[in-house]
Amino acid sequence: MADAIPVSVTVNNRTRRGLVEPRLTLADFLREQALCTGVHLACEHGVCGSCTVLMDGEAVRSCLLFAVQADGSRITTVEGLAPDEQTLHPVQEAFRDCHGLQCGFCTPGFIISVAAFLEANPNPTDDEIRHGIAGNLCRCTGYQGIVAATRQAAAALREEQP
Amino acid sequence: MKPAPFQYHAPETVADAVGLLAEHGDGAKPLAGGQSLVPMLAMRLTRFDHIVDLNRVSEMFGVTADNGGVRIGAMTRQAAVEHDGTIAERVPLLHLATPHIGHFQIRNRGTIGGSVAHADPASEYPAVMLALDGTAEIASTSGTREVPASEYFESTFMTALAPDELLVGLRFAAWEQPAGFAFDEIARRSGDFALAGAAVGIGIDEAGRIDRAAVGMLGVGPTPLRAASVEAALMGLAAADAGADAAEIGRLAADDMDPIGDIHASEEYRRRAGSTLVGRVLGDALAQLTTEASDG
Ligand SMILES: Cc1cc2nc3c(=O)[nH]c(=O)nc-3n(C[C@H](O)[C@H](O)[C@H](O)COP(=O)(O)OP(=O)(O)OC[C@H]3O[C@@H](n4cnc5c(N)ncnc54)[C@H](O)[C@@H]3O)c2cc1C
Numbered sequence: 516m517a518d519a520i521p522v523s524v525t526v527n528n529r530t531r532r533g534l535v536e537p538r539l540t541l542a543d544f545l546r547e548q549a550l551c552t553g554v555h556l557a558c559e560h561g562v563c564g565s566c567t568v569l570m571d572g573e574a575v576r577s578c579l580l581f582a583v584q585a586d587g588s589r590i591t592t593v594e595g596l597a598p599d600e601q602t603l604h605p606v607q608e609a610f611r612d613c614h615g616l617q618c619g620f621c622t623p624g625f626i627i628s629v630a631a632f633l634e635a636n637p638n639p640t641d642d643e644i645r646h647g648i649a650g651n652l653c654r655c656t657g658y659q660g661i662v663a664a665t666r667q668a669a670a671a672l673r674e675e676q677p
Numbered sequence: 678m679k680p681a682p683f684q685y686h687a688p689e690t691v692a693d694a695v696g697l698l699a700e701h702g703d704g705a706k707p708l709a710g711g712q713s714l715v716p717m718l719a720m721r722l723t724r725f726d727h728i729v730d731l732n733r734v735s736e737m738f739g740v741t742a743d744n745g746g747v748r749i750g751a752m753t754r755q756a757a758v759e760h761d762g763t764i765a766e767r768v769p770l771l772h773l774a775t776p777h778i779g780h781f782q783i784r785n786r787g788t789i790g791g792s793v794a795h796a797d798p799a800s801e802y803p804a805v806m807l808a809l810d811g812t813a814e815i816a817s818t819s820g821t822r823e824v825p826a827s828e829y830f831e832s833t834f835m836t837a838l839a840p841d842e843l844l845v846g847l848r849f850a851a852w853e854q855p856a857g858f859a860f861d862e863i864a865r866r867s868g869d870f871a872l873a874g875a876a877v878g879i880g881i882d883e884a885g886r887i888d889r890a891a892v893g894m895l896g897v898g899p900t901p902l903r904a905a906s907v908e909a910a911l912m913g914l915a916a917a918d919a920g921a922d923a924a925e926i927g928r929l930a931a932d933d934m935d936p937i938g939d940i941h942a943s944e945e946y947r948r949r950a951g952s953t954l955v956g957r958v959l960g961d962a963l964a965q966l967t968t969e970a971s972d973g
Contacts, residue, residue: 538680540715561712574781576712578719581711628782631781631782635781649780649868650780
């Protein structure tokens, strides 16, 4: 068996040290060692987007990275998006307001993807929104609520930073 | 859905990386963006005792202006290609093709070298590389060699790369003459691999006649393909005349394809939809030339 390797990863602003087998995915590291169970795993081969996290500010599939590769990087999961325990991030707020979820399984991945998408494109058209969320799958909502939530979050974030 | 155990190596130079490949032979595999390799490992379609991670090999990243064209390090992320100004100016087809690759989360990790090394026949970059006669720079412990795109793609997922070789960079020459470029593909959903796609570059001489035609196709054969019949039919035509006949000329591409039928589309559908698409993309590329001419 391959030797375990020490890693140090900053997860939601806290440094997490761990010993990881090379084949341990970043998603499993985040869930099992950093206890960020908001990182959801469904397909585990990069298609569904449920495990999307920010790595050094960029949205990535955490099931397609090994934890060893994240050594020294900064990870944000859905748990780390809101400014504090009492406040939701504008994207989370918009998903709640617009029925952007039903069962909620895909939601953490969507929230992270939408936050990253709006950072790059603060004023998207509906068509751009649909392309922007294409990398995440939802089997409940039919996406209408998610598109509406993204629109609302875009407006809210623009107001925050005029 | 967990990969089999492996030894992890994170070299920081090309020399160390090729050294590891030479040492471990068939048992070693380079890891670039992981957007194709990790799914295959997770599904246990393949396994390797040694994974050689290229993500800390800094000399393999980045875009440099090169002799009028560009040189792109193999580890350059697809997202970096998408947003690079030099590439947009000098190799517009790469810029136009990139947004069609998967989703932005995939492009944040996926690399241009990984796409070209993986050589999925439905991938965008291999078709662009073939259309533009790009060059692969390949390194091993015995030195470096250069392979032109026309000799690089051997069959489905098979390239000129040997197991102990590393793709270190790609080179593309800029076109000297006035030229129009267009790219498009047909996919069931945004971000899916294409059922058929076309990458077209058309150059004209001083008299406005076509003196260079590059038509690359994806998804319609075991490798990316050139539509040689279309290219031959275009040479010497006035751009405006070719534009008027673009749909008809595009249909010639049906003879240049070698598609398979699968669950996503039949062989016949790929041939018909693909050749219609070639005509449409050809029309788009030619329209740029004629608009530019009338603007100027
Ligand atoms: C949901 C999803 C959708 C996708 N959609 C598309 C799409 O529409 N179009 C498309 O083209 N791709 C698509 N991809 C694949 C993606 O573009 C991959 O990034 C790309 O095919 C491989 O690049 P990579 O850097 O991730 O390479 P990896 O996955 O790390 O490696 C792929 C293969 O290339 C080898 N390799 C990588 N780099 C080198 C090198 N420098 N030298 C030698 N060998 C090397 C590896 O050993 C491996 O065999 C998709 C992937 C996902 C998960």
